[in-house]
Amino acid sequence: MIVIFSRLRSFFVALVSFLLAVLLVVGVYAQTANTTFRITISAASLAVSIVDASGTAVDTPLVTFGDVVRVSDCMTATATLGETTQRIRVTNPGASDSGWKLSIAANATTSLWESQGDSSKQFDFNDVGDSSSLGCSDLSSSGDTDSVGGQLTIDPSVATLAGVNSVGTTGISKGSTASFAEGTLDSIDLLTAGSNSLNFGAWELQGVGLSQKIPASQDVANDYQLTLVLTVTAQ
Amino acid sequence: MFRARIGLLWLLSAGFFVSSSFSGFAFALEYDGVGGQPAYFRSDVPKSKHIFLHTLSPGQVQEEGIIVHNLDSSGSDKVILIHGVDTVHSSGGGVACAQVLDTQNEVGSWIAFETNEVIIPALGKEKVPFTITVPEGVSAGEYNGCVVIQEKKDVQGSGLSLSTRVGLRVAITVPGVLHREIVAPSVVMHTQDDGDFSFQVSGTNTGNVSVTTEVSLKTRSLITGLLVSEQGGGYPVYRGKTQRWNFVLEKPFWGGPYLVTTQISYGSSDDSVYDVVLKASNIFLFVFPAPLAIGIEVGVLFLIVISLILLRRRRRARRARRARGGARTTRVGRGE
Numbered sequence: 001m002i003v004i005f006s007r008l009r010s011f012f013v014a015l016v017s018f019l020l021a022v023l024l025v026v027g028v029y030a031q032t033a034n035t036t037f038r039i040t041i042s043a044a045s046l047a048v049s050i051v052d053a054s055g056t057a058v059d060t061p062l063v064t065f066g067d068v069v070r071v072s073d074c075m076t077a078t079a080t081l082g083e084t085t086q087r088i089r090v091t092n093p094g095a096s097d098s099g100w101k102l103s104i105a106a107n108a109t110t111s112l113w114e115s116q117g118d119s120s121k122q123f124d125f126n127d128v129g130d131s132s133s134l135g136c137s138d139l140s141s142s143g144d145t146d147s148v149g150g151q152l153t154i155d156p157s158v159a160t161l162a163g164v165n166s167v168g169t170t171g172i173s174k175g176s177t178a179s180f181a182e183g184t185l186d187s188i189d190l191l192t193a194g195s196n197s198l199n200f201g202a203w204e205l206q207g208v209g210l211s212q213k214i215p216a217s218q219d220v221a222n223d224y225q226l227t228l229v230l231t232v233t234a235q
Numbered sequence: 236m237f238r239a240r241i242g243l244l245w246l247l248s249a250g251f252f253v254s255s256s257f258s259g260f261a262f263a264l265e266y267d268g269v270g271g272q273p274a275y276f277r278s279d280v281p282k283s284k285h286i287f288l289h290t291l292s293p294g295q296v297q298e299e300g301i302i303v304h305n306l307d308s309s310g311s312d313k314v315i316l317i318h319g320v321d322t323v324h325s326s327g328g329g330v331a332c333a334q335v336l337d338t339q340n341e342v343g344s345w346i347a348f349e350t351n352e353v354i355i356p357a358l359g360k361e362k363v364p365f366t367i368t369v370p371e372g373v374s375a376g377e378y379n380g381c382v383v384i385q386e387k388k389d390v391q392g393s394g395l396s397l398s399t400r401v402g403l404r405v406a407i408t409v410p411g412v413l414h415r416e417i418v419a420p421s422v423v424m425h426t427q428d429d430g431d432f433s434f435q436v437s438g439t440n441t442g443n444v445s446v447t448t449e450v451s452l453k454t455r456s457l458i459t460g461l462l463v464s465e466q467g468g469g470y471p472v473y474r475g476k477t478q479r480w481n482f483v484l485e486k487p488f489w490g491g492p493y494l495v496t497t498q499i500s501y502g503s504s505d506d507s508v509y510d511v512v513l514k515a516s517n518i519f520l521f522v523f524p525a526p527l528a529i530g531i532e533v534g535v536l537f538l539i540v541i542s543l544i545l546l547r548r549r550r551r552a553r554r555a556r557r558a559r560g561g562a563r564t565t566r567v568g569r570g571e
Contacts, residue, residue: 045270045304046285048399057268057307060388063395079395086397095272096285098447099470103325107398108336116393157433157481171468173481176435178326186323187331192480194450194468210395223393231332233381233402234285235471 046095048102048232051204052085055164061086065212072216074136081208082159088205088230089164090191096234097199099171102191104154107227109186110145113212115221123150123215125226126180136215143183148215152226153179155209156190164202171197177209190230268307269315270401271384274300274362286404287382289367293409297367301382301403305355312356314387317363319346319405322379328437328479329472332381332402342380342405345369352387367407375411376443377474379404406445414442415503417472420513422452422497424520430486436515437479438499440472447471449500449509452482454520457492489532490524 050061063086065077081104082088090102106125115121127149128142137149155177161169175189190205277283289297305313321343322330333343348365355361365382385400417438425433440446451467464484472478487493495518500509524532 045272045306046401047268047270047306048401049268050397050399061397063397065394081395081397095270098282098285099468101325101327101329101331103331105323105331105334108334109323110337173483175327176479176481184324185326186333186337187325189325189327189329189331192327192470194470195447196468225393225396227396227398229334229385230397230399231383231402232399233332234404 045093046100046232046234047091048230049089049091050086050230051089052087055089058086063210065210068214070217070220074216075214075218077212077214079210079212081154081210082204082206084206088190088208089202090205090232091202092193092197092199094200098195099193099197099235100232101189101193101235102205102230102232103187103189104228104230105187106180107229109182111226112146112148113150113224113226115219116223116225117221118219121219121221121224122146122148123218123224124148125150125152125212126182126186127151128179128181128184129213136213138215142181145182149213150215151179151181151213153177153209153211153213154188154190155211156188156205159190159208160206161191162204162206163198164204167201167203168198169203171195172203174205187231268399268401269313269384269386270304270306271301271317271382271403272304273403274302274364286406287367288406288408290408290410291367291369293369293371293373295369298364299367300362300364301384302360302362303353303355303384304360305357307357310357312354315353315355316385316387317348317351317353317365318383319343319348319365320381320383320402322381322473328477330379330476332383332400335383335385339380342367342378342407345407346380346382346405367405369407369409373409375409375413377413377445378407378409379445379473380407381405408444413444415444415446415501416440416442417446417448417499417501417511417513419477420497420499420515422495422515422518424495424518427483432484432486432520434482434484434495434497434518435479436482436497436499437477438472438513439477440474443474445471445473446501448478450480450498451500452495452497454484454493454495456487457494463487463493486525487522488525489528490522493520493522494518495520 050058052058063079063081065079068075068077112122112124124146127138127144129149129151130137130139138147156175157177159174163169171194173192178188273283273287280288282288287299291297303315307313318335320335321333321339321341323333325331345367346365353361353363381402381404383400383402418441419439422434422436427433434452436450436452447469449469453462454464455462466482497515499513501511502508503511
């Protein structure tokens, strides 16, 4: 008798819970009975962006090099591309299942670091330079078309690659350290994803090393600027 | 049976509630920027979904199109620039999309857009037609370029300003004698500052078309025979290029001797799949164990030695007891 009563009680408790759940859902839907749901799913496209720690796109991303004191010797300024607040994010929403490549280059091979206040103050980013000046002076014989020295080195091997929302990084390899050389090396690979990389996901790269050689006694200015372009290419 | 029915009822009510509660949400990966994809997918060429692939004779004109997307969900219109560009040398040994401001001498100059600038509303898209014209006198082989899409923006501030763009590869094959060959597979190992090992695998394309390769780098323990790491993937090697790929092997915790084997596979023709296998020299690697691993290994060794000593002592004691027991029996038997 006790057993039957216990089973009946369990049955009624479960039944009441089920009815309550149904009533709750019906109630919610009743309130929104006239709402039309509409979802737009944009077509898949490979993308690269600079985002902050919360994943929001940074409107005007900028890398600032450490200050350099003007001396009569070759100078080197360093910086980091892909700070915590400016991460490089590549998104592949199934847009390139045979792999992709992320590379970086200046917006023209003939670009120069140029003072915004005085355009006559310039130095180069892709001149291999004369070995006697530690690679800081102009070396036109190397194929460089301008008359100023300076070279930018990018080292993605020291960077950290991580998948957004713990997406795996299998099949994605970081590039090696390399220096721009006009006509010989105009683009530097940051990441290469093979066909075995995940076809759907987003990845963030942080901490790419930058090192810029500046010619000896370069004109003083606090507003030198160069534009680099990050390109993600479907392979 | 009765309990099962009650359980089912519980499950039903819970499942109904949970599924109803979440039905209004859509899980999506959010990102901003611009993007594009080929407008015309050909089912017989799967890659045409992502890149532009054509076989065109000299003088032939190909009608094409790209669907340009404004992926910005913030609700603002974007002015998007679209251009055809050449490829330039890239640090990995391959190629990358050239810059719009540079002079286009090859595929970049073969591409002509009706318009290079479109305004697209947030989350909108637009098909932009273009043509690819192969000039007369171009020799047989594959030629690569890119269609690049970039948002038009003013550069601000001082320092290194960054802009982003998306490139879609344009691969044009001019028919004739096409040669596919990868040579000189090699692998070079370096020990990193953090103790991990980096491997740079390379292969050279001596043909006149790009070759899709399958690169494999395997690390096997010579003590256990187990595969501790397998890396690689499928990567294109462009004509005339020596492509390099970097892989990192985390320092094996337990240490010991390891053998690293590397191979590059590719198809000798369009129809064959990875029928040519090239092997680079094997690398023998001895890894010193991590400090904790040494501690554990020494500890285990110590336990084994102690166990053996104890076991030996026990056996000796047992043997001695048996010997004493035997002697007593002999004495009892003799009536002493």
